[in-house]
Amino acid sequence: MKYDYLIVGAGIFGSVFAYEAKKRNKTCLVIDKRNHKGGNIYCENVNGINIHKYGAHIFHTNDKEIWDYVNQFAEFNNYINSPIAFAKGKFYNLPFNMNTFYQLWGTKTPAEAQIKIQEQKKAFGKENPQNLEEQAISLVGKDIYDTLIKEYTEKQWGRKASELPSFIIRRLPVRFTFDNNYFNDKYQGIPIGGYNVIIDNLLKDIEVKTETDFFENREYFESIADKVVFTGQIDEFFGYQFGTLEYRSLKFEHETLDIENYQGNAVVNYNDAEYPFTRIIEHKHFEFGKQEHTVITREFPDKWEIGKEAYYPINDDENQQKFDQYKALAQNTKNVIFGGRLAEFRYYDMHQIIGSALVKIKKEFNEN
Ligand code: FAD
Numbered sequence: 001m002k003y004d005y006l007i008v009g010a011g012i013f014g015s016v017f018a019y020e021a022k023k024r025n026k027t028c029l030v031i032d033k034r035n036h037k038g039g040n041i042y043c044e045n046v047n048g049i050n051i052h053k054y055g056a057h058i059f060h061t062n063d064k065e066i067w068d069y070v071n072q073f074a075e076f077n078n079y080i081n082s083p084i085a086f087a088k089g090k091f092y093n094l095p096f097n098m099n100t101f102y103q104l105w106g107t108k109t110p111a112e113a114q115i116k117i118q119e120q121k122k123a124f125g126k127e128n129p130q131n132l133e134e135q136a137i138s139l140v141g142k143d144i145y146d147t148l149i150k151e152y153t154e155k156q157w158g159r160k161a162s163e164l165p166s167f168i169i170r171r172l173p174v175r176f177t178f179d180n181n182y183f184n185d186k187y188q189g190i191p192i193g194g195y196n197v198i199i200d201n202l203l204k205d206i207e208v209k210t211e212t213d214f215f216e217n218r219e220y221f222e223s224i225a226d227k228v229v230f231t232g233q234i235d236e237f238f239g240y241q242f243g244t245l246e247y248r249s250l251k252f253e254h255e256t257l258d259i260e261n262y263q264g265n266a267v268v269n270y271n272d273a274e275y276p277f278t279r280i281i282e283h284k285h286f287e288f289g290k291q292e293h294t295v296i297t298r299e300f301p302d303k304w305e306i307g308k309e310a311y312y313p314i315n316d317d318e319n320q321q322k323f324d325q326y327k328a329l330a331q332n333t334k335n336v337i338f339g340g341r342l343a344e345f346r347y348y349d350m351h352q353i354i355g356s357a358l359v360k361i362k363k364e365f366n367e368n
Pocket residue numbers: 008009010011012013014031032033034038039040041054055056057058059060212213214215231232233250311312339340341342348349350351353
């Protein structure tokens with residue numbers, strides 16, 4: 001055997017695994033079918049601006065160990081995510097907080113805003129929400145739902161909110177402070193120089209082959225390493241034998257503009273149905289860029305089918321049951337470690353992926 005590990009996928013999971021294995025004197029070959037490393041956190045540099053090619057990525061965590069870990073590989077800036085929503089001709093602050101309530105109703109104190117929300121929740125009056133629409137109204141009332149949730153969610157999932165399962169919205173945090181910080185986590189920021197800095201440092205001195213698809217040469221790849229670490233789609237690994245796991249896809253349209261500042265914020269959501277995209281990202285604001293030009297990206301939700309990028313897993317009962325069958329197979333598959341968002345069929349943030357890769361490493365090396 002030439003390598004201890006063949007790692008399929010040069011995303012954050014595969015890269016952390018490779019780094020940790022190398023640290024333990026193991027040899028790795030990392031392959032990725034895309035033409036770059038980094039998976040979904042990859043950034044493309046366009047005249048000095050780091051473009052988040054696969055959607056806006058903001059690193060955030062409450063876990064000091066993960067924060068310290070990732071800071072070994074890049075220095076972070078002090079970016080705080082404060083998205084704005086454009087809905088029914090007006091701008092609203094997110095997440096739902098005292099600014100949003102003022103913009104919506106003119107309420108000036110937490111007590112006034114609380115009364116307004118309570119009145120609306122009471123007016124709805126249903127005990128057991130049966131779908132996303134009912135769930136959202138029962139959590140925050142009809143005004144917030146109608147203005148800021150309904151049309152955005154319907155675009156995002158391509159289905160009526162009244163036909164979507166309620167579990168998609170378990171909680172809808174409301175804040176009775178004037179605080180536009182989207183995340184509640186203690187640590188947050190964007191790596192200075194973009195996410196590629198982290199990936200390049202993780203994969204330093206590790207052999208990586210891009211534009212290399214595991215399935216195009218499966219037998220060969222399985223023969224050159226003692227173990228495979230697989231971060232691709234688990235249903236594909238097992239030949240879709242229990243059926244295809246479903247996803248929601250996205251399309252991104254990038255545009256360079258010859259102006260300094262397009263929208264004054266990194267993330268502006270477009271809630272209304274009349275816009276086919278859900279948000280516009282202006283990348284320079286993630287890094288407080290001062291360039292004379294700017295690059296924006298419109299993000300369009302898209303139907304997923306095999307061959308398209310799989311972004312958001314649809315974790316409804318049917319898909320979950322299929323996944324459980326694949327998971328059982330995976331547990332009985334020797335010499336293959338499954339990890340990452342596609343192999344675990346789960347929406348994971350970056351900090352969770354790092355945490356999960358570190359747990360798998362400890363298990364692999366009996367360090368628990
Ligand atoms: P990936 O990055 O997808 O890596 C898997 C890699 O495997 C891919 O590069 C793929 O090409 C490769 N691969 C698959 N199959 C094969 C094969 N057969 N052969 C070879 N290679 C293969 N997280 C945050 O923390 N903050 C955010 O703000 C945030 N925003 C997000 C926005 C969007 C729109 C999306 C979709 C996700 C966001 N995330 C965010 C989540 C973040 O993208 C993921 O946590 C992370 O990228 C997952 O890493 P991964 O290594 O598991 O998967």
